[in-house]
Amino acid sequence: MERKNDTAGRLEDLVLTLRDTEVPAETHPVHMPDDASPADPAEARFLLYVGLFDALADRVLSEAPSEEEGEVHLRRALAAAMSADSVLKFERHERQTRADQNELMARMRSREIQMTERWMLPRLREDIDAYRRRIEGLRRALLEEAE
Amino acid sequence: MTAGVEILAADWAALVPTGRLEPDEVRGLLARGRAIAAAAPAGAMPERLSRPERLERLRRSLAVAAARAAVHRFELVRQRERFERSERDEVETYERHLELHKDVVPPLKLEARALRAEVRSLEAEARARGIDVDAIQPAIDWRNTLAVDGYEAPKYETPESRKRAAVEFFRRVGKR
Numbered sequence: 001m002e003r004k005n006d007t008a009g010r011l012e013d014l015v016l017t018l019r020d021t022e023v024p025a026e027t028h029p030v031h032m033p034d035d036a037s038p039a040d041p042a043e044a045r046f047l048l049y050v051g052l053f054d055a056l057a058d059r060v061l062s063e064a065p066s067e068e069e070g071e072v073h074l075r076r077a078l079a080a081a082m083s084a085d086s087v088l089k090f091e092r093h094e095r096q097t098r099a100d101q102n103e104l105m106a107r108m109r110s111r112e113i114q115m116t117e118r119w120m121l122p123r124l125r126e127d128i129d130a131y132r133r134r135i136e137g138l139r140r141a142l143l144e145e146a147e
Numbered sequence: 148m149t150a151g152v153e154i155l156a157a158d159w160a161a162l163v164p165t166g167r168l169e170p171d172e173v174r175g176l177l178a179r180g181r182a183i184a185a186a187a188p189a190g191a192m193p194e195r196l197s198r199p200e201r202l203e204r205l206r207r208s209l210a211v212a213a214a215r216a217a218v219h220r221f222e223l224v225r226q227r228e229r230f231e232r233s234e235r236d237e238v239e240t241y242e243r244h245l246e247l248h249k250d251v252v253p254p255l256k257l258e259a260r261a262l263r264a265e266v267r268s269l270e271a272e273a274r275a276r277g278i279d280v281d282a283i284q285p286a287i288d289w290r291n292t293l294a295v296d297g298y299e300a301p302k303y304e305t306p307e308s309r310k311r312a313a314v315e316f317f318r319r320v321g322k323r
Contacts, residue, residue, distance in 0.1 A: 014161045018216040021223045027153035036174040037152075045152045045221065049214035050183050051176030052162040057206045067198050074205040081212035088219035095223065095230050102233035109240035116247050120293070124255040127292045130285065131262035137283045138269035145276055 007059045008073040014056070015077045018084040021091070053081075155221055180214070187211045245303075253300035260295045 017023075030048060038044050057074060064070030160166075168176070188204045196204065266287065270280045 010161065014158075015213055015216070017157075017161075018213065018220055021220055021227070023155060023157045023220075023224060025224050025227060026156040027225070028156045028159035029151045029153055030159075030168065030173060031151045031170070032177075033170045033174050036177045038177075041152045042218070044177070045154060046214055046218050047177050047180030047184060048152060048154065048173070049158075049162075049217045050180035050210045051178075052158075053213040053217075054179055054183055054206060054210035055176065056162060057209050061202060061206070067202065071198065071202055071205065074202065074209055078205055078209040078212060081209055081216055084216040085212045085219065088216050088223065092219045092223050096226070099226070099230050099233040102237035106233065106236040106240045109244045113240065113243055113247060116252065120252065121255065123293055124252075124259055124295075127259050128255065128262060130287055130292070131259065131266050133285050134266050134283075134287050135262065135269060137285060138266065138273055138280070141278055141280075141283045142269065142273055142276070145273075145278055 007056065007063050011056050011060050011073065011077050012080070015080040015084060018081065019087060021088070153221075153225075155217075155224060158217055158221075180210075183207050183210050248301065249303055256293075256295045256298045257300060259293065260298050263292075263296060 032044055038047065057077070060073050060077075061067075061070040064073060186207070188208050192201065192204060273280050273283070
């Protein structure tokens, strides 16, 4: 069975590569008709993907020499898609949670760093200067008293 | 209403080989997506379905599972920069915070503590010699200084110090 040059091969390749998250971040804009698009872009994107994958599955079935072979293609693609879905769902949750935590930690530390750099360090340096001047004055007074 | 949505260029190239979708085609795809998502099959494939029923169910399941995976991938790829930046920022702020509280603040606080002690010692000496220390300038407004008298520099563990502590622990335990 020729796999790579027909629609079934294209579907299978596509679902197998869904796990690849290192693809370029370049996107393609799809204009949504005003009368058909949901307000939420994430929902619109999901529905568009469902429609596109279903259209591709449709072509796979219509091009398959038999219903039996079409079913084999769809089963194979479904297994790969379900596997990719669960792996990517976990990865997305894990990476987003970690990014949220990292951002929170970085924000908290940045505030503390700013507080230290802009308030504590200048105050400490001012105090140290004042102590040194005071020590100088006291030593001078002690010296004068001794003379 | 959504004016437009972005999908990954890689997905666009694979799913739309013509590279173009007319508004009616988009409308049709969204309607198709909406209908499938509203009645997406759940759970295992029931037994005793006819082949057309099985194919219909497979098609719907496939479209939804693949779309979910594609949306997860879209978010992972589009947020890749954010993920990397958040890791970088976390490390940078950790290092700067550690540097400040290990190498910058402690020496200054210890110096301030030593100078405060010296001021008090000289004042005590001056008083003992009958000098009016309040008349000596410049004076210090102690209420406006940072209290560092009880300050001790934090002890940061290093791999070496941990190793030494472990060796010492087992040496003591071994003696019993």
